Amino acid sequence: MFIHWGLYSILGKGEWIRSHQKLSIEDYQPYFESFNPTKYNPRDWAKAAKKAGMKYVVLTAKHHDGFCLFDSAYTDYKVTNTPAGRDLVKEFVEAVREEGLKVGLYFSLIDWYHKDFPKFGDLNHPMRDNLDFKDEEIDFDNYLTFMHNQVEEIVTNYGKLDILWFDYSYEALFGEKWRATELIKMVRKHQPDVVVDNRLETSGEGFGSIVTDNINLYSGDFVSPEQIVPHEGIRNYKGEFIPWELCLTMNNNWAYNPTDKLYKPSSVLIRKLVECVSKNGNMILNVGPDALGCINEESQSILADFGRWMDKNSEAIYGNGYAGLPKPEWGYYSRKGNTIYAHVLEQPIGPLALIGLSEDNIKRMSFLHDGSEVKISKSWTTFAYEGICFAQYGEVPHFTYPLPNPIDSVIKIELKG
Template identity: 80%
Template sequence: MINSLDMINKKTEWFRHDRFGMFIHWGIYSIPGKGEWYRSHQKVSIEDYQPYFDAFNPTQYNPKEWAKLAKAAGMKYMVLTAKHHDGFCLFDSKYTDYKVTNTPIGRDLVAEYVDAVRSEGLKVGLYFSLIDWHHKDYPKYKDLNHPMRDNEDYKDEEIDFENYLDYMHHQVEEIVTNYGQIDILWFDYSYEEMVGEKWRATELIKMVRKHQPNVIIDNRLETSGEGFGSIVTDAINLYSGDFVSPEQIVPHEGIRNYKGEFIPWELCITMNNNWAYNPNDHLYKPAKVLIRKLIECVSKNGNMILNVGPDALGNIPQDSIAILDTFATWMNQHQEAIYGCGYADLVKPEWGYYTRNNNTIYAHIFEQPIGPIYLPGLKETDIKRMSFLHDAGEVKISKSWNTNAFKDLCFAQYGDVDHFTYPLPNDIASVIKIELVGDISGD
């Protein structure tokens, strides 16, 4: 088996077309409501964490509603934490008792999620942690993250890490064989010496590809949100993954390899400052900011996956739903400028971003213009027609007197009088569809 950028690009065609997805961080850590890293941050023992397992009973869990919210918001795929670092499984694994079917809810919630996502016509993704703080053979003392990393009782503990790897591989095989077609497998994550073949990564990926030849995989068998991995080099490993996964930061120029070629990538981002449910975190990013970040990602040939953290009953918080509703309104009118679009190969405009789909440029305007709108990288002779995307209303090439001093530049205008200033039709991002005469490229 070999790996190459051509193979990666072919496999990720649908992913790079769809551009926008929903991440869901959910598990027994939703009960204390202090984030999915609660055990690590507070150095909580297995015994002190056990009451959350015993109490997990999300009677209002309705993945069909989650999927409907995602679809309405314009999301095309969903990724659920089948197992996070605490080792708790939302699926019915035969290799552990630490699973959802042994909690009061008593059901395989991954199976219900997969069915719900497919029923809405969305792509199915599952997150699986390479790390497991519950397994007896996972490294503890002096590990970077383990809750017992500073506990002297574990200083001389002997573990069988190969036994842990067998267990982890078996559970991944369950994920990729028990639920039909899996479109995205989102591993998390590598650190320090726990990287690559430490996970028996070649063996793992060969097994996954045997069962799921079309699944796309993130890059975190090699790295974390801090790095790119071999996918950007001239020696792409079999386990490099198919896309880079920057976390909580938009790469300033997208992500390219050593030749300057774009690599598939996806920004993973939270709505507030937590991935999992935290009822005390009300620092939600405005929907306007998040929509503009989606636009920015697409303009740089990237995707965005936006997280929700349902509560312990299975409900997505109302603040998150309000953000998704705003996405739904904007995407309903402007999705053409997102799906199938990417880097425009033009100078970045000061008023926002360009996205592009073949011979159509989409000007996403964030900033209220004063008079005509300068279109950097475009000439009047390049343009066949311009219109607002939300209503097909006319936008013209400006012939205003106040552009005469800039003879070599191209300006757009809308409204009744060419040199007047008119409010933008959308406060988040107004989109002008610019249909080109033929193919062009910028500087």
């Protein structure tokens, strides 16, 4: 679960609202002065994530607006100076750990509040077109020292972190412009096991050096495509899979936006998870709690649908990856060791063609959700298709029977060896 939450949740127009509407610090100040999420209970978030089958949760400890949900010693622009009056990151990491989930924190490399971050002419800064800042002199090294200090707070004040999600690099601001080698060495010193994304080098638009034969120290551990599933996963220059994770919204906004009702159906999101796994990838699904700290009903409903499907079929997700077989027309294959999982998304007519699998190598087949037998079909309708193995469920070989789950019916195929 990805969680985008901060001052922008009060406006309800997305986390980029300062940039999109070119709001000054003064324009934005009322939201700082009124931030008081009286219903904030990160245990509710963690329980919802766990019930949905998620294994870790990543929270925006600091987004581009510069506001910190943690008690930073290097700025006054933090949650402890709002009516909330306490370190909400601390409560978050404790709640997530209590549910047995892995802890992740998102940290923006960008800061639209800091006086020494580039403004006029920048691609994104709210004051990018404000002539008052055209000739402003800034000390970017001072900003970098500040940013590094805050990252060190994140990686030293909250115990073991499992994921550190940096965001993001663009134009000339990438790699060593962030003093990235120094930064990642400091992170690894304090958190040697933490998994880091690739956005010290790039954004969702690119992969970075992790796919090349010259991997930088700060390349990250995985690629983070955004709002699009790579058509064949992500591979390096040798054609080998590298770790990747789709980051995806339920509607079209990361942060809370009550007017955005364009939610993707649960069936689509579940199938996208399956597609990612079939391509040796993973998925992190976002929620944007409201200003009070609550996850809305639409998001809760989607999470509940994930939970119901995962409760029966998670074996075909956890620990699974690319099956090394041609993609079937009816869905996807995933694989874990000597077991193939056929994710049947489309209703077959008659027996199901298991393209790429040999009858001689199949030990047993069953539906994953209930363990009921799936047979190798000997229907006369298949005789013309020599060399293709067909699966049959239902009593009459050439009849068409409805799939047990309209979202994804998973057939567990155990191989002989």
